[in-house]
Amino acid sequence: MEGMIPCAPWKPSVVISIRVLETYRVTHVRCPQLAIQPFVKALCDVHGVPYKPYLCQQFSIAYDLYLDLRRQSDEKVMECLGRDSSWRLKHTCPACMYKLDGEEKLIFDMLTTMDGNDSLKRVLRRTKVTNIVEDGDPTLGPSKEHIDNRDAGDGYFISRDKVDKWAKTRLEEALPMQQPNSKTRYNPCADRWKNMVNDVTSKMWGVFDETGIFLALCRHGFVLLVTDMLRSGELAKYPLAVQKELLDAFGMDQGSGYDVGCHFEATVANSALGELAKELNLKCLVGAFHGHAHNRLCQLCFLATYVEGLGIEDLEGCERFFSRSNGLAKSCRYASRFHRQQEISTYIKHFDSFETYANLGKFLCSNYHQALTILKSEQALLAWMRQEGVRSFDEFKQWLQEEKDYLLGLKNAPKENVETLRMEYVQKLINLSASECVPSTAEARRARSDDAAYVPGAGKAELARRHGKEKVSKDLECVQELERVLEIGERWTTTSPEWVSTVVEVKKRKYQLALDELELLIVERIFELTKMNQSQTGYKLRKHIAKALQARSKAVRNAIDRYNAAAILLDPPMAMVGGLVADEFRF
Template identity: 50%
Template sequence: MSADERRALEALKDDQNAEDVWQDESEQMDFGDVLNGSELLPISHTGGEFADLATSLLGDFWDMKDRARGRRRIDNRTRRDRVLRRNQAFASQLLAMTDAYLTWSLEKSKADFSGFFDRLQSEDTHLPESKPTGQWTINVIDVFYADKVTVKILSSDRTVASALVRQGVMPCLPISPTVGITTEALDLYRVMHLRSPHLSIQAFVKSMSDLRGVGFHRYLSRQFSIAFDLYLDVRRAVAAMVAESLQRDSPDWRLKHACPACTYVLTDEAKLKFSLLYAMDGNDSLKRVLRRTFDTDDSLGSSCELPTGQQLRTDRYLSRTFVDQFASDSSAAGDGENSCEGRWKNMDDAKTKKAWGIYDETGIFLAVCRHGFSLLIADMVQSGELAKYPLAVVSKLLNVFGTNLGGGYDISCQFKTTLDRSSLGPLTRSKHHTCLVGAFHGHAHRRLCQLFSLTTYTKGLGLEDLETCERTFSKSNSLASALRYASIFHRQQAIDSFFEHNDDFEVYANLSDFLYNNYKQALDILDDGNAALPKLMQDLKVVDVSTFERWLEDEKAYLVGLTREPEEETLQMEYWQRLVNLAASSDALGAAMAAVELPSEDSYETQVKRTRNTEGARRHALEDYERNLKIVQALEGKLEITERWVPRDVEWQNAGRLVANRKYQRALDRLEGLIVARIFELSKMNRAGTGYKLRKHIAKALQAHSVAIRSALNTYNTIARTLSPPRLTLKWEEVVDYAFLANFDLLRDTRVDISERPWSSPAARSAMDLHFKICRAREEIERLNIEVQRLVTYIRDEEKYLRECEDQLKDTNPALAHQIAIHRNTRGRFKSRHLNRLHDISKLPGFSGTLAPGISAYTYLDTQDDLDDEEEEEEEEVVEQAVERL
């Protein structure tokens, strides 16, 4: 800004001791107050009024060129133009404002003032070394106080906006600002909103208006929103500078180090089957209404979203372009034999098609590690929970972490086939990724799906239930009300800020509690299980625990067998049918050979034609016989039959009955599988220790199962009545009352009486579940021992590294060193809490791990590589002593 412009604006300034900044529009207007922003000029958006006013007041200074031409300047800019230019102007000054913010933050930490107005009162004692070269009058708004003040502009200030930021004020305009919000007020709202996402900007500004005793106007919220966006931009720029100074700005650095317990790998630690356990799921609460124009007809108008030119720079969000790469794979929906398709509507896009006209983003798809740290987020855009969202998440995680990933998804059985058929198939087939179903949602899946994918039966998983997304969504749902009508940028900004804050101040703060509770739970399971399992095994006359593994495989084979006919029976029925066809073709061939053509008085041509037809029939009969004979011979080879069956043989008669009862047997197999699965699922709902919500969830799933059982029952009864003699029919009331396999008398008519299987009794199933629970508890302790040492090492290394970086920058860049100190305090404030909890874990009876820090595979300091064994031992002893003191 030139000196002439400054002098002209200073000449227009009003009294600095104005009583109120937020005045009522009905009060008398002063043109000086209009120019400095304390009064609102009632003008339209078409422009022109303010130019007339400025021309009359400033004369030659306003526009020499327009005055010379004898015409006034007309503002033809639209609101879209103004918003874009305002954001572009802010972006061009972002670097200067970031440096000013660093200066303000450092001065605030050294001085004894707590806010902007306190600083203003003691300005003489806290002035920088540079001398003021100008001043600027602006309305400054704080939480409890607002006033029109004059701030000093130094020669080191590159712009007016940066001069305001240096003194703790975020301007609402990039050039010639008239209103500014204090940084303390913006930071207060940021923290309050992150702690209680229900709090919107409008509610906060209304509260400030009430405290000031003035009326609320909508433009006040817009001003606050502009300043808040600028404040967040500056904070992100500062965070980027801190990351660069810490050498943590490489691609995917945050994702690779998202969770200290999951990703802070140590050297020489035991290898786990799953290097990373995570859960992913979609949630439709964070949807956003798409604003449209109003057309004259009933059809939806085009989008009237206002482009702001703002883009969120974060590696937590997957871009729409990246996600859409997997759209072609969405058609490969799972329809395998183990799929629970039909019970899950998450991937049924038809359910949300009606909402496309209302919402643009219909929710988010989230991936979190087992401790709750957010890994990746993808917007679900005008669609339901399509397969492309989990495919994109899995692709990104495989690219970053590589191998041995275990992912929980509530429809994993349906997604597993999609994943294998997608472009990621080669990776998944090489067992780089395992699809699992969470413990909570697993009880809504079919029993056969549970045997293959449920967490209870998955080796190496521990006690992890893979239901972390549900607990995360229970907190993020509070964002919904504030985001329903937000812009694309503001919605993503709020979601990203929420999960960043949740990771640092909620999940990380509770990390040691998570480890302690899981360790204690695993030890309790082992204590109770080791005392109860031998007694159950003795009652069941089971000598070795490997019997339970065989029982599980037997149950899998049994349920798989019910999905299709046994191969041997199918071949026997096929052989019987081919024998019947062979006998019929043999009779047809004999009849054709025995046919004798009698003399007739027909013409010679007619007799020749008849002879040809007879010869053709004989040839065809011979070909049919030979074809059927070859098929019979091939089947005899598969069945290893040395003597061909004849109608008087027992095998012939049994196979004939199988063919006659084929429809009946198929209906019985389906009904059997559904009822047996229901009985097994009921055993979980009635088991001690099952919570009320899980019981309700299982009951709801069983209610959905009942529709399939009723359909299968009707089909079975219809076929059973048509047999001769008719077979036993069932009533619906009888079926729903079956609680144990022993009550299911119809099973005695099936191929294999399951009630005679050793694993079908309630006692045997209880012993099986207890055995697998003990196995998972041992695996959980093995994983927790590794995670505990990782956390201890992370606390030591992070504190040491950040202090080293801070010390190196104190002399060359003290402002940036102060930001590193703030960054260090973000998670460092929970150090004593974690050490206390880790000490409690070490005192648990049965603790088999160590609190001695290890050596990280991600070594930050070059000096750490030069430490000899003696120095490492001394360092470990210091940490152990500190833990013992706590």
């Protein structure tokens, strides 16, 4: 029948009109919480038909066929227009990708933002297994799902094979890790963020197959690429796979926003993508919301607020998208792999066409009005500058550079304050004395005969004794080598004048290192607090900054303890800030 979709290829008992299927599609993408079951129940109530559970399955079959017909018709239109599979990615956003003749060259030709979200997880249905492992957790049975390799990604999803090429084990097998080049930007907190590796909640991922999505958007909110996160957290392979596709599609001078962009820049530099990223001048950035959780030195290097060329862009489009797409979680949690991908791609296509594209003019107009409002305040700013004695706008850039140089100087001070050989010699003597004093409980048992009585624990004690002797031998070799270099004829003791003077130098050095570290943390904390106390800082951002500062307060307390421990050992002792005295500074 014309305008009807059958639920079976031969002798169907149920047919559904295309108008009803289109009504459900539009309603579902507008309100993702609406599932098939309540919609079918409503249809039955309207037409006075008794509801039967099998009708939901029949409706789902017809809906899949309807979406497939829409997809095939779109592909045929694209084929007739001569557009290949990569056309959508390169022409998604007219504001980003349409270039005018004679258009002024910008610092960033393309701005993107990417992030992961774990709301769209999918439970992997398994057979029931009652075995219990040693730690008390039940074992997971094999999957009982039917294999369905149909692709419903509509060109948005990166295939799993492409993503797995960037897995850590694959990269290590392919080539050794590259060292960052000398021109790589200083990365003050590359080792701090840990969401680039799997975390301790990995046991939870066994319940799910897909544990979320990793998304890339342009600065105007159009979806560029999506990839599934599989039985893991936010691993580095997902942003690497996405960034490779973006570099191939858009080429030079890209700015990539990511909540851990500082860490990601080091990851890119150490991967097979490093040379291409350097050649195409890729810059990794941190969004305005997440960036204030980073320390001040990282903000000066990566935060969107301080990077020239970003203007009023905040690089937080993913958070706004996720706040809308989280409604899909209900329909994706227990769906099949194919239907989950179908749900996400259908929602994205509709969102781009009827939300992002329809509101693009309003978005650009709002940004334009916001820029005009900022420019109108220029006279007030100039008046304030004259009152404070600021001669030009270049002084603001100079202040930021001076702040960055000052913090870098404190950060690099421990590296520049290299130990002398005399200090190292004293430390090796201390190590040698400590290793020689290790008690050996197996000394009396080391020559036991074969018929001697068994003594529990003798094997461990013998192993400890042997390891102790090896450590003494190693420390002694280091002491002898330094004595040869320093031309020391008689070994120093704690009463030797050279020992006493060197210990004073060590104490001064440790005090200076502790003071530089404490000064760096305190100054960074003062600058970080300024944003939280500024007007027009939203409540969520204020709470976000406060939570990050609270998490880093332990580092300040530890720095105070180290400073006090070093200050009290000087002669005369320096003023203490407060805290406990650490034993590591004592001799």
